[in-house]
Amino acid sequence: MSIAFLNDSYIPITEAKISPLDRGFLFGDGIYEVIPSYQGKLLGFKAHIDRMLDGLSGIGLKLNWSHSDWQDMCEKLAVQNGNGNLGIYLQVSRGADIKRYHAFPEAVSPTVFGFTFDIPSPPVADKNRAKSYTVSTSEDLRWQRCHIKSTALLGNVLHFQEGYDQGNDETLLYNKRNELTEASACNAFIVKDGVVITPPLGNQLLPGITRNMLVDILRKDGSINVEERVVTMEEVRGADEVWITSSTKEIGAVVSVDDAPVGDGKIGDVWLAAQALFSSHKYDY
Numbered sequence: 001m002s003i004a005f006l007n008d009s010y011i012p013i014t015e016a017k018i019s020p021l022d023r024g025f026l027f028g029d030g031i032y033e034v035i036p037s038y039q040g041k042l043l044g045f046k047a048h049i050d051r052m053l054d055g056l057s058g059i060g061l062k063l064n065w066s067h068s069d070w071q072d073m074c075e076k077l078a079v080q081n082g083n084g085n086l087g088i089y090l091q092v093s094r095g096a097d098i099k100r101y102h103a104f105p106e107a108v109s110p111t112v113f114g115f116t117f118d119i120p121s122p123p124v125a126d127k128n129r130a131k132s133y134t135v136s137t138s139e140d141l142r143w144q145r146c147h148i149k150s151t152a153l154l155g156n157v158l159h160f161q162e163g164y165d166q167g168n169d170e171t172l173l174y175n176k177r178n179e180l181t182e183a184s185a186c187n188a189f190i191v192k193d194g195v196v197i198t199p200p201l202g203n204q205l206l207p208g209i210t211r212n213m214l215v216d217i218l219r220k221d222g223s224i225n226v227e228e229r230v231v232t233m234e235e236v237r238g239a240d241e242v243w244i245t246s247s248t249k250e251i252g253a254v255v256s257v258d259d260a261p262v263g264d265g266k267i268g269d270v271w272l273a274a275q276a277l278f279s280s281h282k283y284d285y
């Protein structure tokens with residue numbers, strides 16, 4: 001039985017109950033995180049909590065939890081759920097009022113929820129063992145605050161479903177200027193002539209922890225050039241490699257975009273080098 005944290009106790013997930021008046025349920029009024037934990041070792045913990053605190057302050061949700069409070073909860077959840085390969089899901093919503101009213105309620109305590117789910121072993125830098133991905137593309141019709149990791153994910157869900165319905169693993173999104181933003185649940189990269197390129201941070205995309213770690217690891221190593229700049233969809237279609245990144249996937253090599261092969265349609269050499277560097281340095285963060 002999986003064990004969850006709700007407000008102040010650790011309980012079996014089937015016993016966790018939240019009011020239907022919770023603003024997370026009524027308005028998607030909350031912030032969440034997913035932190036990988038491999039055999040009890042948290043990956044990118046500080047960066048994930050920093051992003052969650054930024055999100056909470058960005059939506060004016062006050063919660064007096066320190067990094068060590070979150071760490072204690074994550075470690076307890078990992079232990080109580082068997083310390084395997086786990087995604088630790090954390091969510092804070094603005095809490096349950098006694099009415100449905102848009103303005104932030106006063107004197108309502110936030111709802112704090114955490115649970116774990118099984119995730120695969122992290123990818124290894126081996127072209128024969130790595131999963132490859134296929135993607136669709138679609139105009140990004142989400143909101144203009146994509147840098148906030150909001151629980152209001154309907155826009156992302158609808159975009160993910162578009163790709164899924166076409167038999168693909170993800171959907172790459174582009175804005176009205178035909179510029180790549182990210183994917184429905186991942187950040188996106190292209191590789192052209194050996195240079196790794198990803199769209200710049202801003203309100204059009206989530207500041208992905210994997211994205212940021214990867215850019216930093218590649219820059220520190222110096223053997224592969226990295227650019228953060230606007231990427232057009234023409235560049236995506238002409239790229240030698242396309243990658244999607246997320247905490248549970250790490251670097252996912254995309255082998256087809258809208259059914260057209262990326263490069264030679266196989267996992268690329270720059271992916272191999274980048275995943276090897278990422279695997280060596282990911283616990284430095």
Ligand code: PLP
Nearest residue numbers: 185186187206208209210246247
């Ligand atoms: N972009 C979106 C929209 C996401 O939902 C996610 C992960 O959930 C990411 C990017 C990747 O972020 P991270 O690397 O922090 O998991």
